[in-house]
Amino acid sequence: MPPTEPPTEPAPEEEPEVPEPTNVTGVVQPDDVDIPQFVEELVCASCHEPKFLPDGKSKTPQLYLADGKCGECTFPHCDQCVSDGMELHCTSCAAPLLAIRSDDPTFATSGVDKDLGQCQPCVDTCLECAVRPHWCTRCDASKGLAMAIRRVFGDTPAGTCAAVHQSCATSMQPAISPDCTAPKGSPASAVLTSEFSCTSCHPGDGLNLLPGSSTTGRCEACDSKCKTCQLKGDAKSCTSCPEGQVLHITDHVASSGVCKPPAAEPTCEGCVTRQEADCTQPTPLFVPTLLGDSEAADLGKCEAYSHECTVKCLPDMASFSPGAVPDRRVCSKHCLQKTTKTAGNEKKIVVCQMKKDITCTKGGPSAEEESAAELATQLGDTAEETTEIQEQCKEAKEAICVAAMDFSMAHWVQDAKGIVEMATMASEDTAPGCAALGGMDAILDSCSEFLMMF
16 A cells, blocks of 8 residues: 555644734824924124215115015105014105104004005195104194094104084094093093084084183074074074075174174164273273274274184175275274293293274375386286275284283193183282283383284
């Protein structure tokens, strides 16, 4: 028998290879990490100073360091820049543009659009501005805007022109003024403050004046006899009349009066003649309202001096045909004006009482005057006919000190009449504080300079 081979045992089954885990939670594999490749980059630490060019006069441009690079100040209309380390900002612009100063820490609250350029004109809400385009120094009152002071930069107040109270046509107080707190009281109401700060009103309303004020108050309805008015509910304060009525001016400063039928003759209620008037303090000045046949027969009232320097002329030339000249014309201007003077080493506020009267009468030319025809010939204008209008005029001016007091900003911001009232309360003198300016010459000189421009 052939030899038998021993039985072979089956080969053991190979176990399948299990791939090693590549994404085990909590275990960071080398392939999962991006190793940064550091590249060296040189940045500027300082910039070259400007150097003279070969001509010996001009220089190379000024370089500024920003974000590691040196560059020129290339903003349009910009004269000078500054760097905050990361970017450039313009600090000076060619007039009339102003730098927005985006380097100011408070720039983000200014409301100025940086994308419009580093040099910009005054913002639309400013009538005039200074230092920054959004720092208003004057607002357009005709658009119902008033100044709200935000802060003071040096001697320049930084203000915003904002809308006045809706009842006011014009006002010195914007409707957004912040509340203030009295030392022993509750916060003042910004709404009421702006509502009572109107200086003129919309048509159909007039001022209900604040106590002690002649220019400021709340706007309320006019009297039914007026179309528009200066003072609320006052039939003698109309500034225009309903249809079929004519305005008879009685207050030439406010251009207000009474409305009457067209045929009515001009009247002057409560008036006296100049000859009969006995004008003393506190109303020392006779102001004519209707001219008489002579100066003594003029009708008017005794009035007080105020800060209002409006010129008043009689008669109303609108009632005369073009080229016509009345037999007599009178123009007057009177008011209180304040100024500052130095007496010794002390600065003073001085209030001057100013008065100017011009009276013209119809008459022929004097020997020293030239006729209109002669003037036209000298000017070479002989083609047109000239009309001779002859008047003889005389002028009288007066300026006297009525009050003086030590200077303070709290007193200076008041109008001239308010300063006189304060000085009078502190002294029984007729011209309180004026004697402290020096001798009589010094007192006269303190106000005489006003006469040149008055």
